[in-house]
Amino acid sequence: MKSASFSPNSLTGLRLGAAAAVAVLLAACATPPPRTYAVPAPPPQRVFVYPANGQSAEQTDRDRYECHIWAVQQTGVDPSRSDASAYERVVVQPANPPGSGTAAGAIGGAILGAIIAGPRNAGAGLVIGGATGAIVGSATDANAQAQAQQTQQRYNQSAATGRARADSYRRAISACLQGRGYTIS
Numbered sequence: 001m002k003s004a005s006f007s008p009n010s011l012t013g014l015r016l017g018a019a020a021a022v023a024v025l026l027a028a029c030a031t032p033p034p035r036t037y038a039v040p041a042p043p044p045q046r047v048f049v050y051p052a053n054g055q056s057a058e059q060t061d062r063d064r065y066e067c068h069i070w071a072v073q074q075t076g077v078d079p080s081r082s083d084a085s086a087y088e089r090v091v092v093q094p095a096n097p098p099g100s101g102t103a104a105g106a107i108g109g110a111i112l113g114a115i116i117a118g119p120r121n122a123g124a125g126l127v128i129g130g131a132t133g134a135i136v137g138s139a140t141d142a143n144a145q146a147q148a149q150q151t152q153q154r155y156n157q158s159a160a161t162g163r164a165r166a167d168s169y170r171r172a173i174s175a176c177l178q179g180r181g182y183t184i185s
Contacts, residue, residue: 047170047173047174047177047184048184048185049064049177049182049183049184050182050183050184050185051181051182052181052182052183053181053182055181055182060182063177063180063182064173064177066176067173067176067177067180068080068173070172070173070176071169071172071173071176072169074172075165075168075169075172076165077165077166077168077169079166079169098141098144098145099141100141101137101138101139101140101141101144102134102137102138102140102141103137104133104137105132105133105134105135105136105137105138105140106130106131106133106134106137107130107133108133109129109130109131109132109133109134109136109137110126110127110129110130110133111126111129112129112133113125113126113127113128113129113130113132113133114126114129116129117129
């Protein structure tokens with residue numbers, strides 16, 4: 001049986017192939033977009049109108065309609081439109097759990113470091129590759145967390161704007177109806 005021997009050219013090719021594999025592994029550490037979970041919005045607050053001065057049902061309907069038109073003109077918010085959407089609460093989470101990039105980077109870096117270092121220096125390559133992979137993976141985790149936080153802030157701002165607009169409409173229609181002699185709650 002013949003023993004396997006490696007020529008210097010084949011070792012160089014092996015090391016270049018391993019370096020290419022490291023580059024591919026690190027490129028695979030790109031952060032996927034964060035996952036979003038829509039949480040159902042609470043039901044919109046209703047405006048309850050009581051005809052305090054004995055207004056008829058027809059008069060109440062007419063006053064509600066006229067106050068609705070006035071509130072829309074004052075606020076620019078029309079909740080009766082079909083494309084009007086209720087504000088949504090959204091929870092944004094990184095696509096991968098925290099720490100998964102660090103663990104994957106450490107394991108992949110250790111394996112590739114041992115391969116690149118060769119049989120004589122496999123231990124040192126394992127340690128150096130593992131540490132390097134953990135650092136790269138940790139940076140990937142931090143990037144994913146930051147991206148999820150930025151997305152969450154955008155959703156929170158959008159929801160706050162929607163709530164403020166809906167509240168301004170409710171205040172406007174309530175003021176109009178109270179001015180016409182209705183009790184509002």
